[in-house]
Amino acid sequence: MKIKAAVTHEQGQDFKIEEVELHEPRLDEVLIKIVASGVCHTDAVARDIGLSPFPAVFGHEGAGIVEKVGEGVQNIAPGDHVVLSYAYCGSCENCLSGHSSTCENFNDLNFGGEMSDGTHRLHQHDQPVSTFFGQSSFGTYAVANQRNVVKVDKDVDLALLGPLGCGIQTGSGTVLNKLKPAFGSSIAIYGAGAVGLSAVMAAKIAGCKHIIAVDIHDNRLELAKELGATHVLNGQKSDVVKEIKAITGSGTHYAIETTGVPPVVKQSVHALRPLGAVAIVGVTPAIEFDVHNDIMAEGKTIMGVIEGDAVPQLFIPELVEYYKKGLFPFDKLVQFYEFDQINQAFEDSKTGKTIKPILKIS
Structure with missing residues (x-):
């Protein structure tokens, strides 16, 4: 045809x-x-x-x-x-x-x-x-x-x-399927585009106490607050790592990095608390880490996540139900x-x- x-x-x-x-x-x-x-x-x-x-x-x-x-x-x-x-x-x-x-x-x-x-x-x-x-x-x-x-x-x-x-499944699925944050835990989301904002909504569904959105566009940060972020940080105006540790006490339990920008990827790791985990979902170039100080010495985890680790036939209908209930x-x-x-x-x-x-x- x-x-x-x-x-x-x-x-x-x-x-x-x-x-x-x-x-x-x-x-x-x-x-x-x-x-x-x-x-x-x-x-x-x-x-x-x-x-x-x-x-x-x-x-x-x-x-x-x-x-x-x-x-x-x-x-x-x-x-x-x-x-x-x-x-x-x-x-x-x-x-x-x-x-x-x-x-x-x-x-x-x-x-x-x-x-x-x-x-x-x-x-x-x-x-x-x-x-x-x-x-x-x-x-x-x-x-x-x-x-x-x-x-x-x-x-x-x-x-x-x-x-x-794809995009919305990636952000929300990374939270709900892969990281599975405990109720009352903290999460930072780097990048407030479609993937990041989907992660914000999912973190609210999961019951995270601190949901911190980081971006350089104030209008997107305002939308992040509307969708469930408890705190927002403009990366061009804030010392992101310092601010996150001030909000959470010792850093976030979890993070999602959507930007693929090397300095931001490093922030996502540095702002974790010991035993914290960050999921990388953005297309990211080569980055150099001090493996001992940045990762091993505090038991941190860096993981790659594709498509929110979702089985679409199971997960997408769940998202539609959340949407119908006004939760997503x-x-x-x-x-x-x-x-x-x-x-x-x-x-x-x-x-x-x-x-x-x-x-x-x-």
Whole structure:
């Protein structure tokens, strides 16, 4: 079938909405009419550093309505409202033990450009076009493996839900699935973008006593307070480590680092109390640590977390329930754009004008 999609032909190139051919779903695959797709920093990184082969259709926070299912698909039917998340194999040790976000085949399935059977569903001028995250949701339709597909309630605005598939899942899941902070504990969240603010809301759900948001934009810090932060610090105006230790007594029990900025990553470690743990979720370059003084001597833990260590089919419906109960108001992060405004949406995300852009596609 002919569809419209945002095609990227070369590294760093702006998105161009063009006609491409989308082939029928095969074994274990689902055809989805895309209603909306979130704009995520990972899409920009993949485009700008060539993370997937070109030409490619990016987009990995899709939400839509199932139109057709292939052979072998279970518990998904035409008409279902769905959110699309990351691809995983379902059969490696990590997948089988409930940690599909660290699937041993994660990179190949999400960034390799091919479907799980090694073929392509997208073509243009008889040439293959790479699929991203097993979905390529910057298009009017997408074909995805059933493992990418999460059924959601039909009584919630479907256009709003796409970001639950990656960015919002990452922030909230890192708190609720990985760190699992004890009631009354303290947590610092570095970066008040979509991932960080999702972590703030999750920390409030978890009952943290001190929820400290750190950013350089005062408007984002104000929103962090609205969403549950008990304290906010502007990193350009405060001695962050000193202030956090003054608030907590000896540092935070937990931290989440979303910025990938080396000095901020170091702050997240230095502001931990002994035995504290920080989860790194941002794309981060090489950093030099004094392992003895920064980590070992105080029993601290630095861990990497992908996709909030979430199993999407279990976790995303939980987030929707929290949202329906007013406990997870992630709609306050969102601004909608029309599909043909895709390049403006990415620019507004880059400058910080918009926390979480969502493209309305159909």
